[in-house]
Amino acid sequence: MRELDIAEVAERSGVPASTLRYYEEKGLVAPIGRRGLRRVFDAGVLDRLALVSLGRIAGFSLEEITRMFAPDGRPRIDRTALVARADELDQRIRRLQSVSRGLRHAAACKAPSHMECPSFRRILKAAADGALERPGGKKPKARKARA
Amino acid sequence: MRELDIAEVAERSGVPASTLRYYEEKGLVAPIGRRGLRRVFDAGVLDRLALVSLGRIAGFSLEEITRMFAPDGRPRIDRTALVARADELDQRIRRLQSVSRGLRHAAACKAPSHMECPSFRRILKAAADGALERPGGKKPKARKARA
């Protein structure tokens, strides 16, 4: 079991030391001890951080991630919740694909105004429709689309 | 050309009046005039807002959106930049797909610890590798992955 000091963890994970302290405060990671004042981490923290990273990318808040894989300390996860999240993520992915198509269309379309193009409008709508009700917390935007 | 008051725009777009004022301040939308103090919007603002929404979903900051489709006022867009953005977005989508797979795998995998599973580790790596260098501004996370 390798012991790492905070600078090594920072270097190997790419997560700044200040962030590591912040994560510790939030209960996302924990040093296995101290050498004087200095934190001593187990190399396993790198996996932990990778998991945090995964969660962040998936759109979870730190708070959610904390609850997810560390109610006690083990990476215990509610499998049902995970699948639900994956479903949400897939939904988001589909919208992003719409947006990507929209961007490419906008780049290619010769119409003077993109808004005149039916296919662009359709894409726009597809992307916008999903804009409501975000889980992770990126952009709720519209709660009552049309009265 | 229909004229809308701020409440109508808010209702039809789902964007709160406070946000519309904020957007105006940021140069994202503009009323065509005033009736007394009150803003009067052209119905076209709805398209504009849809475009803003599209941009937000794509991960652009308001600042970027402003520059993108309104250097002067028309929806002038740099097509090359758009394609570049679409490419970035596709890259992001691929990472998200990795994350989705990771979540589903975590939910299904019977290994006591996910970290023991090679396929999970692979997925994790795929997701993490792209975690650097974000455009829109969601999470740069690591600037110097490994020294």
Added chain:
DNA sequence: GCTTGACCTCAAGTCCACTTGAAGTGGCAG
């Protein structure tokens, strides 16, 4: 033993996209 400087703590600051609140204005129904 002394200096060095990486590490520590804690409070405050930053960024982004908004939201909220207080105080004021004025269009329009009655």
Added chain:
DNA sequence: CTGCCACTTCAAGTGGACTTGAGGTCAAGC
């Protein structure tokens, strides 16, 4: 003409995720 209240302005507040700064500690090399 009056009064209501939807609209206005401007300043300040919010929240999440960090970062920064001031001031302090201590392990280690000289």
